[in-house]
Amino acid sequence: MPEPTPPEPTPPERPLPSMPPGPHLSGGGRAPEDGAIAATGMGGAMDLATQEADSLRKPLGGPDGSGPQDKPRSLWSDAWRDLRRNPVFIISGLVILFLIVISLWPSVIASGNPLKCDLAKSQEGSQPGHPFGYNGQGCDVYTRTVYGARVSVTVGVCATLGVAILGSVLGGLAGFFGGAWDAVLSRITDIFFAIPVVLGGLVLLSVVTSSTIWPVIGFMVLLGWPQISRIARGSVITTKQNDYVQAARALGASNSRMLLRHITPNAIAPVIVVATIALGTYISLEATLSFLGVGLKPPTVSWGIDISSASQYIRTAPHALLWPAGALAVTVLAFIMLGDAVRDALDPKLR
């Protein structure tokens, strides 16, 4: 958890917009049609500003705060305490843990060989010892679903993490600083948006000879970050306008403190939402790339590949699609729940 950096008492970089004094009515004056409130809405900021001033003053005594509280009660540590008590978080965490375990040691729950296929059993249904039946090539669907977790979970999680970190850092900075920095970065995202996935895949991945999953993940990060970046940028632009941020700025908080303490926790929700859903689409995208002949080379076993090859036979053998797609759905569900829990924990209004 990033500790709040000790603030330097620097003067505000920008003069604040004039803050008319007024009764403490609402936190944001974002409803212009309610003129009466809007005109005085900035008033709420005063209150927050006072709190801010308190919290700014406290750590000045020492790096970790030497006041009556021994533990720094940062937002992040609060969030962590909240999370540990949240059943949703615990359940999703257990599911993810389970996925990690079978990714590392698939043979724990599947004794078969995912590459051993008997065409004579093609598309057959459930049988003793083979609960999920067979796919079009006569491979055991259960074994393949278990063994597919390693590649799919790795691709999904790593690509999502990469995209989320790169995208939100770049987008967040663009939104926060604005101006030329924003213009350059936004125009770069525009160019990246223009690259069709098929073309990018065929060009960038066909040059790479490595047969590991890292080029595939790298490719997804390269083409995926602009989206998160724009979401993060939009989110930061809105959050930046909030009174507590303005107040912090007025009180001389440094850029990094404002970004970490005030903007990130309040701007991160849309990023979490998009990233958790994107996780599922990246797992499918891996199959699209394989389908184009540029992704992971056979005999890789992954959910995406099994889903896409079973799609063809949806009319005759839907069970071959059901299980890998179900596994994908559970994974996405776990991460959506995790994302929700994290978001809730970061939202002070829910406390």
Next chain:
Amino acid sequence: MRGATHARWAVCATAVALAATACGGGGDGGDSGGSGDGSGILSSSWGDPQNPLEPANTNEVQGGKVLDMLFRGLKRYDPKTGEAKDMLAEKIDTSDSQNFTVTVKSGWTFSNGEAVSAKSFVDAWNYGASLKNNQKNAYFFGYIDGYDKVHPEDGGKQSAQTLSGLKVTGDNTFTIKLNQKFSTFPDTLGYAAFAPLPQAFFDDHAAWLKKPVGNGPYTIDSYAKGSAMKMRTWDKYPGDDKAQNGGVDLKVYTDNNTAYTDLMAGNLDLVDDVPAAQLKNAKSDLGDRYINTPAGIIQTLAFPFYDKNWGKDGMEKVRTGLSMAINREQITETIFQKTRTPASDWTSPVLGEAGGFKEGLCGDACEYDPDQAKKMIEEGGGLPGGQVKISYNADTGSHKEWVDAVCNSVNNALDNDKACVGNPVGTFADFRNQITQSKMSGPFRAGWQMDYPLIQNFLQPLYYTNASSNDGKWTSKEFDGLVDKANAETDQAKAVGLFQDAEKVLRDDMGAIPLWYQNGSAGYSDRISNVALNPFSLPVYNEIKVN
């Protein structure tokens, strides 16, 4: 019949009311309201042709479909037997298998009224052969004397505009001089590249390309590139294979699966390419309106003989072993639902016994025998690098399915789940580039669709030293000698015998693994009947009746 007529008019009336375009049949060829009298129009699936629709520039099935309706050449292959029969040729005489005199039937015209004469052929062929016209099938004229002048393959300058081997000797006669003896040359003249062209083609090329004009049973009514072509029966067509229907609407589909769904929904009458994924349902969806007939297509695995691992002596055992490790029977049944037949020679059943097809010529080498396969591969020194990678292009034709099945079969036979893997290549162009630049390092997919139903066409272009489609660069002096001898042989039966001897040479070295013969498969609606596919897997449109 009456009832049907009424119903149709009712539909037309509604259509007009809805401000739709003209109802089928209004002005097309004296349709007087009956729909069973050969004036009904059927719709058929189509794909966007890759190249402009010139006869010598069309090298794929979709363009070929149109040319087959639009043109008639000197010869025509019988839709059932594949035998080359005279069409516009009155007679083609030769005394030495090298000089031919062609007499063109009189009374034939193009649909714009121009007469089809000897000149129509000679001009068309000269156009097709000439390097400056960029015709992709130019090599078809390569047997004609003077080809090296109009189409210097070594990159030299084109020094003649016309083929010296072609001479117009009268309105309806011309002579052909070949640069080598080729006894069955007249039988090759049914190929679309040898079609005649009207003067209009040369006078206003752009206009012709927009709306091609030919001499076949159909004319083009309208052509919207990329979406549809309406072909209508040409009333004054002089041939005896007049169209039995009023016309064909070719609809471009982005995917053959969609075409199939449209057929089931009753929006389309004919799909001539049933998607692999639907084959298992086709019987139940369509009943006896699903046809599956042999076509002149064979699929093989070629080897890179330029690669020292695969080309060295002794590897024929490994290649044969691989061939024996493939369970053709099971793959054709399961993956292809019997739309392929396990191959046991390097030709095609459509040639017939007399034409050179010989079932079982491959012998044990094409029979599934896992134990023997393992032994052979071990005797040959094992798989190079311990693994074979079968290359294929991933963008078209769903090859992944069968390559995976072949690999599983090999893996099971060798008891090693990594002995064989598929190696997809992103685009067809890239795949072809790797082949032509001799960059393959393992076996790769090869397919051959015959141009004309002769055993020569299955062997010479594919396995003769440095032949145009000898992708694996396999070479054998003995094979070349036998093919030369067979080409010079005027007696049909003897020539076939020599070709088969050459085929045995190919077998003993396992120059390519024959996999299976491909069938043409099609489905049609209950609106039409008398549907058949010819040996080139094209529907015989002119014989289809609309009920």
Next chain:
Amino acid sequence: MGRYVIRRLLQMIPVFIGATLLIFLMVNVMGDPIAGLCGDRQCDPATATQLRKEFGLDKPVWQQYATYMGNVFTGDFGTAFNGQAVTELMSTAFPVTIRLTIVAILFEVVIGIALGVVTGLRRGRPVDTGVLLITLVVISVPTFVTGLLLQLLLGVKWGWISPSVSSEAPFDELIVPGLVLASVSLAYVTRLTRTSIAENRRADYVRTAIAKGLPRRRVITRHLLRNSLIPVVTFIGTDIGALMGGAIVTERIFNIHGVGFQLYQGILRQNTQTVVGFVTVLVLVFLVANLLVDLLYAVLDPRIRYA
């Protein structure tokens, strides 16, 4: 505001040049397209050389690019390998795709936001769980399967729609394809709206509005929704281009001869002229869409100002 828009429009010039150059180089890197034109056999070298000359592929890349850009400014986008002018391809493909995109966006806006508001206000209730499950299905089942099943069910079994879209592609035929195309984005829009709504529900101004006795409906649409829309608008803005250029699967299933399909074909056939032409137009769409999104920020949240 006016100066901001002009500045943004000027920024389009470098992006335009950068994007076209990038795509041009990428298609070039893919290699020689000629080999793919001759089918399963080798092009004879003389014809191949001749074809390369005709398509200008024998020149160095920078020269090809210069020639191409020169032509583009005179309105000539070159020809595809089948002899069709790229402008002609674009004039048939773009109208269809624009209609399809409009349908898809409408679905995203109407259904996505409605579901998002409902689930955001009823977090944890059955309706929320139900929508979450549908979202999971949409994410984990490929578009190909949803499209095919809808086509078989609605088109063949019940006969409600025509399984394939005609070449004119009127709006009514594009409803089901538009829904299929929008399905994954719907998941994003729904969840983004839900999260924003849930977050802003407890904001002071909402409490104030409720306390003032404003009708619930007005509070939701005027106060809550308006302030929750920024992430959603951002997402839809980035999605427009993806919907237009990337509808490959949907366009194939429903036989729509649109941009996605043409672009895919162009890429597989390595036809520089088609690919660069289509992508150029798409880049312009992206730029305009992003500009509109940025301007919308200021409309939705008056505190955001552009100098």
